Structures are given as structure tokens and as C-alpha cells.
Amino acid sequence: MSPVSNILEEIRDSLANLDLEKTIELVNKALNQGVDVMDIIERGLAEGMKLIGEMYERGEYFVADMIVAAEIFNEAMRIVKPMILESKKKFKPLGRVVIGTVYGDIHDIGKNLVATVLEANGFEVIDLGIDVTVEKFVEAVKKHQPDILGMSALLTTTMPHMREVIEALKKEGLREKVKVIVGGAPVTEQFAREIGADGYAENAFKAVEVCKRLINK
Amino acid sequence: MDLMRPRERVITTLRHEEPDRIPIDFGSTHVSTINPMCYRDLRRFLGLEARPARVKDVVAQLTEVDAELIELFHSDFIDVNRCLPPTNTEIYYRDTFYQCMVCLNRDPETGKAEIVDPSWKLWHHSYGNFYEEIPSLIDIVEEGSNYVIKLHDIVLGIGSKSSFTFAPIDSHGANPLANVRSINEVKDFNWDAFKYSDRYLEFLRKKAEYLHRSTDYVLVYSLAGRVHAWAQALRGWTRWLSDLRLRKPLANAILDHIMDVVLYNTKKIIDYIGEYITVIGYADDLGTEEGPQISVQLFREMYKHRYEELFSYIKKHSKLFIFLHSDGAIFPLIKEFIDVGLDIINPIQLSAKGMDPEKLKKEYGEQITFWGGGADVQRVLPFAKLEDVVQHVRDMIRVLAPGGGFIFATTHNIQPPTPSENIVAVFKAAYEHGRYPIR
Numbered sequence: 001m002s003p004v005s006n007i008l009e010e011i012r013d014s015l016a017n018l019d020l021e022k023t024i025e026l027v028n029k030a031l032n033q034g035v036d037v038m039d040i041i042e043r044g045l046a047e048g049m050k051l052i053g054e055m056y057e058r059g060e061y062f063v064a065d066m067i068v069a070a071e072i073f074n075e076a077m078r079i080v081k082p083m084i085l086e087s088k089k090k091f092k093p094l095g096r097v098v099i100g101t102v103y104g105d106i107h108d109i110g111k112n113l114v115a116t117v118l119e120a121n122g123f124e125v126i127d128l129g130i131d132v133t134v135e136k137f138v139e140a141v142k143k144h145q146p147d148i149l150g151m152s153a154l155l156t157t158t159m160p161h162m163r164e165v166i167e168a169l170k171k172e173g174l175r176e177k178v179k180v181i182v183g184g185a186p187v188t189e190q191f192a193r194e195i196g197a198d199g200y201a202e203n204a205f206k207a208v209e210v211c212k213r214l215i216n217k
Numbered sequence: 218m219d220l221m222r223p224r225e226r227v228i229t230t231l232r233h234e235e236p237d238r239i240p241i242d243f244g245s246t247h248v249s250t251i252n253p254m255c256y257r258d259l260r261r262f263l264g265l266e267a268r269p270a271r272v273k274d275v276v277a278q279l280t281e282v283d284a285e286l287i288e289l290f291h292s293d294f295i296d297v298n299r300c301l302p303p304t305n306t307e308i309y310y311r312d313t314f315y316q317c318m319v320c321l322n323r324d325p326e327t328g329k330a331e332i333v334d335p336s337w338k339l340w341h342h343s344y345g346n347f348y349e350e351i352p353s354l355i356d357i358v359e360e361g362s363n364y365v366i367k368l369h370d371i372v373l374g375i376g377s378k379s380s381f382t383f384a385p386i387d388s389h390g391a392n393p394l395a396n397v398r399s400i401n402e403v404k405d406f407n408w409d410a411f412k413y414s415d416r417y418l419e420f421l422r423k424k425a426e427y428l429h430r431s432t433d434y435v436l437v438y439s440l441a442g443r444v445h446a447w448a449q450a451l452r453g454w455t456r457w458l459s460d461l462r463l464r465k466p467l468a469n470a471i472l473d474h475i476m477d478v479v480l481y482n483t484k485k486i487i488d489y490i491g492e493y494i495t496v497i498g499y500a501d502d503l504g505t506e507e508g509p510q511i512s513v514q515l516f517r518e519m520y521k522h523r524y525e526e527l528f529s530y531i532k533k534h535s536k537l538f539i540f541l542h543s544d545g546a547i548f549p550l551i552k553e554f555i556d557v558g559l560d561i562i563n564p565i566q567l568s569a570k571g572m573d574p575e576k577l578k579k580e581y582g583e584q585i586t587f588w589g590g591g592a593d594v595q596r597v598l599p600f601a602k603l604e605d606v607v608q609h610v611r612d613m614i615r616v617l618a619p620g621g622g623f624i625f626a627t628t629h630n631i632q633p634p635t636p637s638e639n640i641v642a643v644f645k646a647a648y649e650h651g652r653y654p655i656r
Contacts, residue, residue, distance in 0.1 A: 020463050064458035064511040071459045104362060104377045106389055109455055157380050185506055203507065 004035055008044040011076075015048030016055070018068045020075065023048075027076050037080050038089040042122065045076055049120035053205035066204070067109075070116040077119070093124035095147035095215040098140045100128030102161040107154035110184060110204070114150060117204040118211060137165045141174050147215050150207070153184040162187075163195040179214040183207060223293035227435045227495065230621040231538050231560060231586055239618050239651035242588065242626040243644060244282030245294035246439035246498060247274060248542050248564060249589065251631040252381050253349040254342065255640070256280040262637035263289070269339060269348040271301060275355050275366050276374035278382045279630060287434075290644035295434035297425050297494055303432050304424055344379045345633070381633045387450040394451040400470040411478045418489040425493035439498035439540065441486055442479035444520065445510075446501050448472065458510060461519055468519065476523050483527060484534075491535040496561070499527075504545020507570050513549050525557040532558055540588060544629070546570045548577070555584045564589025564628045565617075568596050574616045587617055588624040592643045598627065599635045606639045610646040618655045625651060 007030045014022040030040050052069045055061040061069075084091050097118055101111050108130045115125045126144050128136060141149055149169075153159045162182050169175040181199040182192050192200035199214055201207035220237035221229070229236035244250040251259070253270035260268060265285065273281040273296075284302045287295065295303070336353040351357070356367045359378065366374040366383055372391070376383030397403055428436055443450075448471055449457040460468040479499075486497060503510055511519075531537055540561040541554060546569035551562055562585050566572055574590055590613060592598055597609050617623045625647040631640060650656075 018462060059508065062509055062512050062515075063505050063507075064461060064515065067455045067458045068462045071463065104379075106384075112455075155377075155380070157377060 003033070004039070005043075007033065007035060008039060008047075011040065011044030012047040012051065015045060015069065015072055015076070016051040018052075018065060018072065020068075020072045023072050023076055024079070027079055031080070031083070036087055036089060037083045038087045038091060040080055041077075041084075045073055045080075046120045046122065049073060049117060053117065053208075056203070057205060066113055070113055073116055073120055094122040095211065096124045096126065096144060097148045097150055097211065098126045098128065098137075098144055098146040099150040099152070100132035100137065100140075101130040101152045101154075102158050102165070103131060103133045104161065105153050105155055105158035106130045107152070107184075110154070111150075111152035113204040114152070114183065114201075114207045117208055121208045121212075123208075123211060134161065134164050134168050138168050138172055138174070141169065141178055142172070146178055148179045148181060148211055150181045150183070150211075152182070153187060156186045159184070159186055159191070162197070166196050179217075181207065181210055181214070219291075222433050223435050224433065224495065227293055227624070230623060233583060233586070233620060233622045235619075235621045235653040238653060239614065239623055239625045239647065240293040240435075241291050241644065241647050241651070242294045242624055243287060243290045243292040244280070245292065245296045245435075245437045246540075246542070246563070246626075247277070247279060248439070248500070248629055249626040250279045250282060251640070252278050252633055253280050254345045254347050254381055254633050255631050255635055255637070256282075257347050257349075259286075259637045259640055262641070269350050271337065271350040273299070275351050275357070276383050276385050277630070278349075280349075291648045293435055294437050294496075295428060295432065297421065297428060297436045297438050297490065303434075304428060342381075345381060385450070388454070390453065392451055392453040392456070394471065395453050395456065397467070400466065403467065403470045403474060406474070408474045408478055411482075413482050413485050418485055421486075422489045425490040429493035435496065436490075436494040437496045437498065437540075438486055438490065438494050439496070439542075440500055441483055441497050442475075443500050444472070444475055444479065444523065445503055447475055461511065461515060472519065472523060476527065480527060480530065483531060487531065487535045487537070491537060495538060496540050497531060497535075497537045498540035498542065498563075500542040502545060503543045503550055504547040504566070504569060506545060506568070508546045509550055510545075513553060516550055516553055521553055521557060524554065524559075528558040538586075544569070546572055548572060551577070551581055551585065555581060559585060561586045561588045561624070563587075564626065566595075566628055567593040567613075568628075574613060578617055578619075582617075582620065582622055586622040586624060589626045589628055590617055591625040591647060592627045594627050594629050594631055594635070598631060598639050598643065599633075601639065603638055603642055606642045607646045610643055611650050614647070614650055615655060618651065618653075 007026060011023060011026045014026055027040060049069060052061060056066060099111060099115050101108050115127050119125045128140055151162045151165060153162060166180055179198040182197045183201050187200060189200045199210040201210045226236040227240045230240055242249050253272055256270040270280040273279050281299055281301050337350045338353040339348050340351050340357055341348050354368060358365050358367060362378055363375050364378055364383060365372060372386050374383040374385045375389055394406060425436060452460060528539055531539055538560040540563060541559050542563040544566050548571045565574055565577060565587055567590060592610050597606060
């Protein structure tokens, strides 16, 4: 095995083991050794997040572990992100996702996890934050022209705003230009269908699968 | 006719024997009561005198259930902190410990978290168009599309005007320990402010003594502290979860201070009212809809020995039964709590993954009492037809009641848009179909 694959596997495994210090140390070491930054992201960090997702699905990891993983991933990304432009490889995101928590809702734990896991899987993510009005969602779709718009809600009382955003996109003639996914504790597959969304996912890893499927359509 | 009085009935089921009927709880805890709008409708539906609901927790919008409803629904329990009759109405004192966890309201003299609250006022919820009674020290003001709940100038909670329950300020990112980095900074936090004052405890003793002497009800102190959930409120929900893994020394320091407060308050409750109450409760939401927030391994490392110390103290110094509330999917953690002496787990959140009542009863029914799980407030109560509600209650009773070790309560507080007829049907079914032997 080449030394490069070796250190990338170590990065993957230390992230999957939720070891913050070791992951950061290895990322710095890899950079010093001249390993390409896109390889660090794609073959190291992203692979680590993939393992974590599998362990979560198998019930070996819990929400707390997901949050720790996201913190380590984001910490590592802070180091490598400024160097992406220097990479010999061209950064070609799988797709662009605009994401936010709907109006009147301030809950962002699930939304943040989805954003991090999407990023780890090669999507470009534009996070509009919490309490995002219908107008702000529409504006962001116009401005960023994403492939996918993701909306999150934790409350049954704020869920209906998802429908309003979809209606507003239709009115502006934007609905056909963007796929819409929805999620959050009270949101169901059935609700997603009813309001005319293109996809629903019950957790961050399912969200990645759904997004990949949607951009390949 | 009931053959047993509430105290005998409850003790019997807590000993995992079958009493005359299943004990019923309506309103004795902070997780088994009802929203004030539903309550207004319920009184109207029952033809009772129109009266605004008195709210015992303004942020969570929890009603203090009137004595006539407690009696009508055959509830066996009573909240020892209550102000309404059958409490001696001369003793107006409200435990706002739950809110103080969040807001840090301090008595200027003692520096301790408390409110002496002799008066109440009416507040009108404009979206729901109903009145409720709130402590006169608390103001609810409109700010944009929100209601903001304030105690003097301290914000306790915020919620959309179209919402029927509000969220404490800590869930809006106002976490007092969010930025601490060192153990010394943790030490500097005013932990003493959360310790019960002797003044509060004196009031509490009078109230408990009165209720114990003049009623038959089982007295409950339902929220004597939180551990994991308090740490999450202090640090922020996600930050705390990563603290447990990435910043263990800091996490342990915070937990040591939390346990110091919880143990102090527990000792005081036992000293002051231990002889009058039957149940002492704690609340620690450790689950999500999908699974526990943390692994069993992490629970053992960070929490189990702390709970063991707390519960052992209670067992050694009192005859109290210990109640723990945790929402969510917590199946794997129940055994851990049984190991350290927990008597009662609440509520069995029927909609959470893996919280299968049959499996729970089979696996742990002989070792722990289930309080709750009698009717699903998320999926059934608000939406189901009357006959389906009755069937649902009967199904839950058949699973959970045999052999005792079951106290009937809804899975959480009853929320809009639950129809009054469904609420009445739930408690009627629990009473009528709750006679032992269960058929």
C-alpha cells in the first residue's frame, strides 16, 4: 500500500473512531506530506463519515456520535477548505443544495447534521440558517440556482410553511428548476407527497441517498 | 365502587401486585397534564362552570388541574406543589424551580432561585382566543410573530403566536455555560442559586402535611432535578453531546456540580416532606424519536454511577419510590436504570422507535413500574375516532396492567387539537376497563 493511501485510511478510521485530536493531527501531517487536499476530503474524511453513517444505521452509533463526528469533520474542513483552490484536482461538487429551517422554527440540530453529511458526500451546501421566510427561500433559489432545496421543521405548527414555499416557487416559475426535499421529526413521507415535495428522508444519511437519486434523475 | 383507597392501590401496584383497579394519574406531574385551551374546552364539554385554566408552567403551558376534574377522572395522585384546592388556599407558594433552571431568577436576599407568588392574573391567547391564569409576576408580550414570556426583564421562553406551547430560552441558544472552557469557570457559576431555599421548603412542608392529612391522594414531587437535560440546557443541546466525548474533564466538572445541586435538593425534600409524599421524580430526556441520544457505554461512563449515588441515598434515607421521566426511544437504557434502583419509568413514548409496550412489559415488567403509555398523545388522541381511542386504551391496558406495575397516564401532556370527547373517553376507559383481573 502506498504511504498516501495509508494516511488517508488512517484519517478515515480516526474520524470513524471519533478521535478529534488524532484526526486533526493526521490531516496536518498529510498536508505537510503534500497529499492532495481533495484526496484528504474525498478519500479520508468523506469515507470516515460514510463509515459513521453505516454504524448509525446499524444502531452502533447514536445521535451524540453523529454530532461529535460532525464537529470533527467541520474542524478538519476548516483546515483544508482554504486549500481547495490550490488542489490539482478540480473541485466538482455533486450538486448544489440550499438548506434551511422554515419560518417560525428555530430548531437546527437535524438541519445542521444534514448539511454536514451532504458536504462530506461532495455536495456544495448553502445554509440559510433558521426561521427562514418563504421570500428568503425563493430569493435564495433565484440567486444560487441550486439543484436541490432542503427544508426542515420540528414543529407541526411550522410544517405548513413548507407547502407555502413550494407554492411560491410555482408562482415564480422556479418549481421545475429545483428539486425539493423535506425533513424533521413531524414530517412524514406522506406529508412530503401531499405538499408536492420531491423527496423525504428520515435522517441525514438517508437525505444523502435521496439527494444523489434526485440529481441523477 | 373502588375497594381500595388511592394510597393502598398505588403502593400495591408499585410492589408489582394487582390492586382493585389500575391507578390513574391526571395532572400530578409536569408530563401528565393538559394544555389550557384543551382544558377550557374540556370543562365546557363536561358542563362545568366556565373558568380559565390556571397555568403552573407558563412556558410549557401546563394546566394545574382542578380538584373536580381530578375526582371526575378518578386520579389517584396529586402534585404536592399545587396551589389550587384541595391545597389549603392560604398557602400560595409556587415552585418555579423548573423555570428557574432556565432563567436563574434569584431571591435578592438569599440569592436562591424562587418566587413567592401571591397573585395571579388573566392572559388572553389571541390566536387561540382563550384566557388563562398566569402568575402576576410573569408577562407575556408580543414581539413580531412571537410571544415572549418574561419574568421582570428575564426572558423565560419564546414561541410563535400561533403556537400552544412555548420553548424555554435555552432551546433558543441562550445557554449560560455555552462559552466556558475551564473547570474554574464552571466552578464560578452560581450553582447555589439552584438550591432550594429553606423558605420554600417550609411552605412545601405545610402544604404536604395539609394534603397528606386532609386528602386520600398519593402525593407526588415530580421534578426534583435533571442531570443530562440540565447540562444540555446549560451548554446547548449539541455542544453537550460532544462535550461528553471530546471534553470529558469539563463534562465531568459540570456533572459534579449538577449532582451536588440535585443531591442537595433531594436531601432537603426527604428531610422536609419525605414522610408525606410517596413519589419523588426526576426528568432526563435521553432519547430521540429514533434511538437514545447516547450509547449505553457512554451512559455507563458518565451517568450511571451518578444516578446510583442519588438513588442509593433516597433508598437509604426514605421509603420513597423513584420516578424518572425520559421521552423518546430509550429501550436500551431502561435496564441500566433498573440496575441502579429506579422504581418507575415514564412515559413509554409509544411513537418512538423500539418502545414496544409488549416487549417492555415482557422484558422489564417485573422489575420496573410503567407510568404512562396508557394513551398516545401524538398519534391517537388528537386524531382518532372515539371508538378507536377506547380500543387503543383497552389494548394498552391489556398489555401493561397484568401483574401490577402499571400506572395509567397519557404519554405526555394533552395538546390541541385533541377533542374533549376523546379525553373523557380515555379516562373513562381507563377506569372502567382497569378493574383487576384485566379482561
